[in-house]
Amino acid sequence: MRFDLTDLRLFLHVAESGSITSGAEQSHLALASASARIRGMEEALGVPLLERGRRGVETTEAGRTLLHHARMITQQMEKMRADLGEYASGLKGHVRVMCNTSALAEFLPDALAGFMAAHPQVNIDLEERLSYDIVQAIKDGLADIGVIADSVDSTGLETHPFRDDRLVLAMSPSHPLAAQLKRKRSMAFTDALGYDFIGLAGDSALHKYIAGHAARLGKRLTYRVRLRSLDAVCRMAASGAGLAVLPESAVLRSSGAMDIRHVHITDPWAVRKLLICVRHYADLPGYARELVDALRPAAGAQTDKVR
Numbered sequence: 001m002r003f004d005l006t007d008l009r010l011f012l013h014v015a016e017s018g019s020i021t022s023g024a025e026q027s028h029l030a031l032a033s034a035s036a037r038i039r040g041m042e043e044a045l046g047v048p049l050l051e052r053g054r055r056g057v058e059t060t061e062a063g064r065t066l067l068h069h070a071r072m073i074t075q076q077m078e079k080m081r082a083d084l085g086e087y088a089s090g091l092k093g094h095v096r097v098m099c100n101t102s103a104l105a106e107f108l109p110d111a112l113a114g115f116m117a118a119h120p121q122v123n124i125d126l127e128e129r130l131s132y133d134i135v136q137a138i139k140d141g142l143a144d145i146g147v148i149a150d151s152v153d154s155t156g157l158e159t160h161p162f163r164d165d166r167l168v169l170a171m172s173p174s175h176p177l178a179a180q181l182k183r184k185r186s187m188a189f190t191d192a193l194g195y196d197f198i199g200l201a202g203d204s205a206l207h208k209y210i211a212g213h214a215a216r217l218g219k220r221l222t223y224r225v226r227l228r229s230l231d232a233v234c235r236m237a238a239s240g241a242g243l244a245v246l247p248e249s250a251v252l253r254s255s256g257a258m259d260i261r262h263v264h265i266t267d268p269w270a271v272r273k274l275l276i277c278v279r280h281y282a283d284l285p286g287y288a289r290e291l292v293d294a295l296r297p298a299a300g301a302q303t304d305k306v307r
Contacts, residue, residue: 002044005077007037008070011049014038015067016142018056041066071141075283082285093122093287098134099147101206102165102247103274105230108147108295115294122287130205138277144288147295149209149272160276160296166248167210167270168262170233172240178261186264189245193219196242198233201226210245213269234260245270 006027014023014034024034042049049063059067082093099108104126112124129137131148138146138157147162148154169192171178177195181187193214199221200207207226214221224242227233230250237244238260251262264270276295278284284292 003041005074007041008073010034010037011041011063011066012070012074014050014057015059015063018058020050020057068141075141079283079285082287093119093285094125095122095145095285095288095291096125096127096143097145097147097291098127098129098137098143100131100134100149100209100274101128101200101204101230102167102249102272103147103162104128106165106247106249107163107274111295115291119287119290122291124291128205130208135277138279141279144278144284145292145295146277148275148277150275151269151272154275154277157277157279158281160278160281160292162274162276162295162297165272165274167245167265167272168248168251169265170237170244170246170251170260170262171242172238173259173261174240175243175261177243181263184263186266189213189265189267189270190217190219192243193217193221196224197221198236198242198244199223199226200230200233201228206245213267234258 006029010023010027010029013026014020017023017026020034020038021031024031027034029037038050045062045066047062048060049066050057051060078094097108108126112126116122116124127143131152134143134146134148135152135154135157137143146157149165169187169189175195177192199210211221225236227236230246231254233244233246234250234254235258236242237246238254238258245265246262248262248264251260254260276292278292281289281292
């Protein structure tokens, strides 16, 4: 049984895309050549690695085992290339980062901009996911670095402090709920569920997070409109069109440009600490370790830990 790196990278691309055609394109191989390589791997092992269907392919149990090892081997190759890159000019590094909505919209842009300016040879793939999906992706080797809320179980991963993230209820001062609250600065989430909401469009991680907590209260959020950015949601909430659950930092940033009120949500899930998570910091390529260091707060008083 002899697999080369081209075989492993091809299988990785096929398994992750669910398509031999897409895997071949990502691997810069002709479809016939890619198919022959996959068949050769299956013949060498004596077991099928993929289940082929009309809508694509899925990995078998043996395929999932190979996928795990292929990821580990390709990651080690990336680490070797990065470490050797310190002795050669022009080598690029590539870091895959997954984060939740608050980190993507509020905290990561400035932090990443400084890092990328100082490291022009490093490229970053940034993807928004729910925190529990990020944890699994890090464990499976689908991402190098994750930014998650501390409300999810990250057992087995190394975590480092990133930022505090409080979710608040934002509204126009003229909204009926604002008049009902008067001078109150906090309220339970359930008391807001009878009103219409403004939210984020698509499969936003923040939208799913809020909807999940409403469902646990036996409620379903009613959205008048869903928008693409936190700033747009702030503007619509300030207009009186509905309530919005937003990171407090987003509301405070917008408050200078619009008349918007916010109150703290007393439910425990609304007060979160964001954490950087990795499988093993020491095993990351050098440039990825530098990114983790750049993202961590300057005042590193909190202790890093393996959960």
